[in-house]
Amino acid sequence: MTALAVKHSAPVFAALGDPTRLRLVARLAQGEALSISQLTEGERVTRQAITKHLEVLADAGLVTDRKRGRERLYALEAAPLDDARRYLDQVSAQWDKAIARLRLLVER
Amino acid sequence: MSSTDTIEKHADLRAPIARVWRALSDSLEFGSWFGVELETPFTPGKTCAGHITVKGYEHVRAEFHVDRVDERAHTLVFRWRPYAIDPSYDYSEEPYTTVTLALSEIPTGTHLAITETGFDGIPAARRAKAFEMNGSGWEQQAVQIAAYLANQS
Numbered sequence: 001m002t003a004l005a006v007k008h009s010a011p012v013f014a015a016l017g018d019p020t021r022l023r024l025v026a027r028l029a030q031g032e033a034l035s036i037s038q039l040t041e042g043e044r045v046t047r048q049a050i051t052k053h054l055e056v057l058a059d060a061g062l063v064t065d066r067k068r069g070r071e072r073l074y075a076l077e078a079a080p081l082d083d084a085r086r087y088l089d090q091v092s093a094q095w096d097k098a099i100a101r102l103r104l105l106v107e108r
Numbered sequence: 109m110s111s112t113d114t115i116e117k118h119a120d121l122r123a124p125i126a127r128v129w130r131a132l133s134d135s136l137e138f139g140s141w142f143g144v145e146l147e148t149p150f151t152p153g154k155t156c157a158g159h160i161t162v163k164g165y166e167h168v169r170a171e172f173h174v175d176r177v178d179e180r181a182h183t184l185v186f187r188w189r190p191y192a193i194d195p196s197y198d199y200s201e202e203p204y205t206t207v208t209l210a211l212s213e214i215p216t217g218t219h220l221a222i223t224e225t226g227f228d229g230i231p232a233a234r235r236a237k238a239f240e241m242n243g244s245g246w247e248q249q250a251v252q253i254a255a256y257l258a259n260q261s
Contacts, residue, residue, distance in 0.1 A: 088227060091190050092115050095222060097162075099119045101141035102220070106123035106131050 015060035020045060021053045025076065028063060033075035035068075117222040125182060125211050128218040132184045132209055133177055150174045150184070168192065173204065182211035190224070203229035 016022055024039055040050045054074055057063040065074045121128055131137045135146040135156055143162035150156055152174055160168040170192070176185035187204035205226040212219045 087230075088112060088115055091224070091227075092117070094162075094190075095115065095117045095224075098142050099117060099220070099222075101143070102128075102131060103119065103121055105137070105141050106121055106128050106218075 015056050015062055018053070018056075020049070021057055024050070024053060024057065024074075025062065028074060028076040031076075033066070033073040035071045035073055037071075039074065113225055113228040115222075115224045115227070117220075119220045120214060120216060120218070121220055122217040125213050125218045128211055128220065129179065129182050132182075132211070133179065144170050146172070150177050150186075152177055156186075175206075184209045190227075202231065205230070 016025065020043065023043070027039065028034065036047055036050055036054070039054070040047045043050060054063060054065070058065060058074075062077055063074050064077050065072050067073075131141065133150060135148065135150045138144075138150070139146040139158060139161075143165075144158045144160050146156050146158040148154070148156050150172075155171055155173050157169060157171045160166060160170055170188060173187040174185075175187065176183060178184075185206065185208045187206050189199050189202055190205055192199045192202075203226060205224050208221075208223045210221045210223075212221070
Protein backbone atom coordinates (compact mmCIF):
# COMPACT_ATOMS: atom_id res chain seq x y z
CA MET A 1 0.00 0.00 0.00
CA THR A 2 1.27 3.47 -0.80
CA ALA A 3 1.75 6.05 1.95
CA LEU A 4 -1.15 8.00 0.49
CA ALA A 5 -3.46 4.97 0.56
CA VAL A 6 -2.48 4.31 4.18
CA LYS A 7 -3.24 7.93 5.04
CA HIS A 8 -6.68 7.66 3.44
CA SER A 9 -7.44 4.37 5.17
CA ALA A 10 -6.32 5.51 8.60
CA PRO A 11 -9.61 7.23 9.58
CA VAL A 12 -11.49 4.09 8.47
CA PHE A 13 -9.35 1.84 10.64
CA ALA A 14 -9.56 4.25 13.55
CA ALA A 15 -13.33 4.42 13.14
CA LEU A 16 -13.56 0.64 13.24
CA GLY A 17 -11.23 0.36 16.22
CA ASP A 18 -14.02 0.52 18.79
CA PRO A 19 -16.43 -2.26 19.79
CA THR A 20 -19.54 -0.05 19.82
CA ARG A 21 -18.80 1.32 16.37
CA LEU A 22 -18.03 -2.17 15.07
CA ARG A 23 -21.42 -3.30 16.38
CA LEU A 24 -23.11 -0.38 14.65
CA VAL A 25 -21.37 -1.25 11.38
CA ALA A 26 -22.33 -4.91 11.76
CA ARG A 27 -25.98 -3.94 12.26
CA LEU A 28 -26.01 -1.53 9.33
CA ALA A 29 -24.28 -4.14 7.16
CA GLN A 30 -27.56 -6.04 7.15
CA GLY A 31 -28.65 -3.47 4.60
CA GLU A 32 -31.45 -1.52 6.27
CA ALA A 33 -31.11 2.17 7.13
CA LEU A 34 -31.73 2.64 10.86
CA SER A 35 -32.57 5.53 13.14
CA ILE A 36 -30.58 6.50 16.21
CA SER A 37 -33.34 5.08 18.44
CA GLN A 38 -33.13 1.75 16.63
CA LEU A 39 -29.35 1.76 16.84
CA THR A 40 -29.41 2.62 20.55
CA GLU A 41 -31.67 -0.37 21.31
CA GLY A 42 -29.75 -3.16 23.02
CA GLU A 43 -26.71 -0.93 23.59
CA ARG A 44 -25.53 -0.14 27.08
CA VAL A 45 -24.59 3.41 26.13
CA THR A 46 -26.75 6.49 25.76
CA ARG A 47 -28.35 7.86 22.64
CA GLN A 48 -25.89 10.78 22.76
CA ALA A 49 -22.97 8.36 22.79
CA ILE A 50 -24.41 6.47 19.81
CA THR A 51 -24.81 9.78 17.96
CA LYS A 52 -21.13 10.58 18.62
CA HIS A 53 -20.08 7.14 17.34
CA LEU A 54 -22.17 7.60 14.20
CA GLU A 55 -20.49 10.97 13.61
CA VAL A 56 -17.08 9.30 13.75
CA LEU A 57 -18.25 6.66 11.25
CA ALA A 58 -19.69 9.38 8.99
CA ASP A 59 -16.44 11.37 9.13
CA ALA A 60 -14.58 8.28 7.92
CA GLY A 61 -17.05 7.93 5.06
CA LEU A 62 -18.38 4.63 6.37
CA VAL A 63 -21.97 5.72 6.96
CA THR A 64 -24.26 8.33 5.47
CA ASP A 65 -27.40 9.80 6.95
CA ARG A 66 -30.58 11.23 5.52
CA LYS A 67 -33.61 12.85 7.11
CA ARG A 68 -36.95 11.11 7.21
CA GLY A 69 -39.53 13.28 8.93
CA ARG A 70 -38.14 14.18 12.33
CA GLU A 71 -35.78 11.23 12.28
CA ARG A 72 -32.36 10.76 10.85
CA LEU A 73 -31.65 7.42 9.19
CA TYR A 74 -28.15 5.97 9.00
CA ALA A 75 -26.92 3.57 6.34
CA LEU A 76 -23.63 1.93 5.49
CA GLU A 77 -21.99 3.68 2.57
CA ALA A 78 -21.43 1.64 -0.56
CA ALA A 79 -19.15 3.92 -2.55
CA PRO A 80 -21.08 4.80 -5.71
CA LEU A 81 -18.26 4.19 -8.13
CA ASP A 82 -18.47 2.77 -11.58
CA ASP A 83 -17.91 -1.01 -11.61
CA ALA A 84 -15.05 -1.00 -14.07
CA ARG A 85 -13.20 1.57 -12.03
CA ARG A 86 -13.74 -0.42 -8.84
CA TYR A 87 -12.51 -3.55 -10.52
CA LEU A 88 -9.33 -1.76 -11.57
CA ASP A 89 -8.93 -0.42 -8.05
CA GLN A 90 -8.94 -3.95 -6.72
CA VAL A 91 -6.32 -5.14 -9.18
CA SER A 92 -4.39 -1.98 -8.47
CA ALA A 93 -4.47 -2.69 -4.72
CA GLN A 94 -3.06 -6.16 -5.34
CA TRP A 95 -0.18 -4.58 -7.23
CA ASP A 96 0.48 -2.14 -4.39
CA LYS A 97 0.77 -5.03 -1.97
CA ALA A 98 3.03 -6.96 -4.33
CA ILE A 99 5.29 -3.92 -4.82
CA ALA A 100 5.54 -3.50 -1.04
CA ARG A 101 6.70 -7.12 -0.75
CA LEU A 102 9.17 -6.63 -3.61
CA ARG A 103 10.57 -3.59 -1.81
CA LEU A 104 11.12 -5.60 1.36
CA LEU A 105 12.90 -8.28 -0.64
CA VAL A 106 15.31 -6.11 -2.62
CA GLU A 107 16.00 -3.32 -0.13
CA ARG A 108 17.01 -5.48 2.80
CA MET B 109 -6.63 3.23 -25.11
CA SER B 110 -9.29 4.10 -22.53
CA SER B 111 -8.59 4.89 -18.90
CA THR B 112 -10.32 1.68 -17.85
CA ASP B 113 -8.05 -0.47 -20.03
CA THR B 114 -4.76 0.11 -18.23
CA ILE B 115 -3.23 0.08 -14.80
CA GLU B 116 0.12 1.78 -14.33
CA LYS B 117 2.29 1.51 -11.24
CA HIS B 118 5.60 3.13 -10.45
CA ALA B 119 8.02 2.58 -7.60
CA ASP B 120 11.52 3.77 -6.78
CA LEU B 121 13.46 1.00 -5.10
CA ARG B 122 16.64 1.54 -3.12
CA ALA B 123 18.49 -1.40 -4.65
CA PRO B 124 20.81 -1.89 -7.61
CA ILE B 125 19.15 -2.72 -10.93
CA ALA B 126 20.85 -6.14 -11.08
CA ARG B 127 19.29 -7.06 -7.73
CA VAL B 128 15.81 -5.96 -8.75
CA TRP B 129 16.14 -7.69 -12.12
CA ARG B 130 16.89 -10.96 -10.33
CA ALA B 131 13.75 -10.48 -8.22
CA LEU B 132 11.76 -10.12 -11.47
CA SER B 133 13.37 -12.63 -13.79
CA ASP B 134 14.04 -15.52 -11.40
CA SER B 135 10.63 -17.18 -11.13
CA LEU B 136 11.28 -18.33 -7.54
CA GLU B 137 12.20 -14.81 -6.43
CA PHE B 138 9.34 -13.36 -8.46
CA GLY B 139 6.95 -15.77 -6.75
CA SER B 140 8.18 -14.82 -3.30
CA TRP B 141 6.95 -11.22 -3.64
CA PHE B 142 4.20 -11.67 -6.18
CA GLY B 143 2.70 -14.38 -4.00
CA VAL B 144 2.84 -17.48 -6.19
CA GLU B 145 4.76 -20.75 -5.99
CA LEU B 146 6.01 -21.08 -9.55
CA GLU B 147 7.11 -24.52 -10.65
CA THR B 148 9.38 -23.68 -13.60
CA PRO B 149 11.74 -20.87 -14.66
CA PHE B 150 10.48 -18.01 -16.85
CA THR B 151 11.17 -18.90 -20.48
CA PRO B 152 9.88 -16.75 -23.36
CA GLY B 153 7.13 -18.57 -25.24
CA LYS B 154 6.48 -20.93 -22.33
CA THR B 155 3.78 -21.03 -19.69
CA CYS B 156 4.81 -20.91 -16.08
CA ALA B 157 2.23 -21.91 -13.46
CA GLY B 158 1.77 -22.30 -9.74
CA HIS B 159 -0.49 -21.81 -6.78
CA ILE B 160 -1.08 -18.34 -5.38
CA THR B 161 0.25 -18.00 -1.82
CA VAL B 162 -1.59 -14.77 -0.96
CA LYS B 163 -4.03 -15.39 1.89
CA GLY B 164 -7.53 -16.02 0.62
CA TYR B 165 -6.39 -16.88 -2.90
CA GLU B 166 -4.58 -20.14 -2.16
CA HIS B 167 -7.03 -22.17 -4.25
CA VAL B 168 -6.00 -20.29 -7.39
CA ARG B 169 -3.54 -21.83 -9.81
CA ALA B 170 -2.22 -18.92 -11.83
CA GLU B 171 -0.71 -19.27 -15.29
CA PHE B 172 1.84 -16.85 -16.65
CA HIS B 173 2.34 -16.92 -20.42
CA VAL B 174 5.81 -15.48 -20.70
CA ASP B 175 6.42 -13.31 -23.77
CA ARG B 176 9.69 -11.61 -22.95
CA VAL B 177 12.52 -11.97 -20.44
CA ASP B 178 14.91 -9.31 -21.69
CA GLU B 179 17.96 -8.90 -19.50
CA ARG B 180 19.48 -6.06 -21.58
CA ALA B 181 16.29 -3.99 -21.48
CA HIS B 182 15.49 -5.21 -17.95
CA THR B 183 11.98 -5.99 -19.11
CA LEU B 184 9.65 -8.86 -18.27
CA VAL B 185 6.39 -9.30 -20.19
CA PHE B 186 3.72 -11.89 -19.50
CA ARG B 187 0.02 -12.42 -20.11
CA TRP B 188 -2.36 -13.73 -17.48
CA ARG B 189 -5.92 -13.56 -16.24
CA PRO B 190 -6.17 -11.23 -13.26
CA TYR B 191 -8.75 -12.05 -10.62
CA ALA B 192 -9.37 -15.55 -11.96
CA ILE B 193 -10.26 -16.59 -8.44
CA ASP B 194 -13.52 -18.52 -8.68
CA PRO B 195 -12.68 -22.26 -8.93
CA SER B 196 -16.15 -23.05 -10.29
CA TYR B 197 -15.84 -20.64 -13.21
CA ASP B 198 -14.22 -21.56 -16.53
CA TYR B 199 -11.89 -18.73 -17.50
CA SER B 200 -10.32 -20.53 -20.46
CA GLU B 201 -12.26 -18.53 -23.06
CA GLU B 202 -11.44 -15.17 -21.55
CA PRO B 203 -8.87 -12.73 -22.87
CA TYR B 204 -5.63 -12.07 -21.06
CA THR B 205 -4.22 -8.88 -19.76
CA THR B 206 -0.60 -8.12 -20.64
CA VAL B 207 1.76 -7.17 -17.83
CA THR B 208 5.01 -5.35 -18.56
CA LEU B 209 7.54 -4.84 -15.78
CA ALA B 210 10.40 -2.58 -16.82
CA LEU B 211 13.38 -1.38 -14.82
CA SER B 212 15.57 1.66 -15.26
CA GLU B 213 18.51 2.99 -13.27
CA ILE B 214 18.04 6.12 -11.19
CA PRO B 215 20.54 7.85 -8.84
CA THR B 216 18.93 6.31 -5.76
CA GLY B 217 18.64 2.80 -7.20
CA THR B 218 16.05 1.39 -9.55
CA HIS B 219 12.79 2.64 -10.98
CA LEU B 220 10.13 0.00 -11.55
CA ALA B 221 7.32 0.66 -14.01
CA ILE B 222 4.44 -1.80 -14.20
CA THR B 223 1.81 -1.57 -16.92
CA GLU B 224 -1.11 -3.96 -17.15
CA THR B 225 -3.30 -3.51 -20.24
CA GLY B 226 -6.31 -5.26 -21.74
CA PHE B 227 -8.92 -4.79 -19.00
CA ASP B 228 -11.49 -3.53 -21.51
CA GLY B 229 -11.46 -7.04 -23.02
CA ILE B 230 -12.62 -8.60 -19.77
CA PRO B 231 -16.37 -9.23 -19.84
CA ALA B 232 -18.43 -6.83 -17.74
CA ALA B 233 -20.06 -9.78 -15.97
CA ARG B 234 -16.68 -10.96 -14.76
CA ARG B 235 -15.78 -7.52 -13.46
CA ALA B 236 -19.05 -7.37 -11.63
CA LYS B 237 -18.40 -10.88 -10.28
CA ALA B 238 -14.99 -9.87 -8.98
CA PHE B 239 -16.56 -6.89 -7.32
CA GLU B 240 -19.37 -8.96 -5.88
CA MET B 241 -16.81 -11.34 -4.37
CA ASN B 242 -15.15 -8.44 -2.68
CA GLY B 243 -18.50 -7.03 -1.65
CA SER B 244 -19.63 -10.30 -0.14
CA GLY B 245 -16.31 -10.31 1.69
CA TRP B 246 -17.36 -7.12 3.40
CA GLU B 247 -20.75 -8.61 4.30
CA GLN B 248 -19.12 -11.78 5.61
CA GLN B 249 -16.75 -9.64 7.59
CA ALA B 250 -19.69 -7.90 9.22
CA VAL B 251 -21.32 -11.24 10.04
CA GLN B 252 -18.05 -12.45 11.58
CA ILE B 253 -17.71 -9.26 13.59
CA ALA B 254 -21.27 -9.68 14.82
CA ALA B 255 -20.60 -13.32 15.78
CA TYR B 256 -17.38 -12.35 17.53
CA LEU B 257 -19.11 -9.61 19.51
CA ALA B 258 -21.98 -11.94 20.41
CA ASN B 259 -19.44 -14.33 21.92
CA GLN B 260 -17.86 -11.52 23.90
CA SER B 261 -20.99 -10.40 25.69
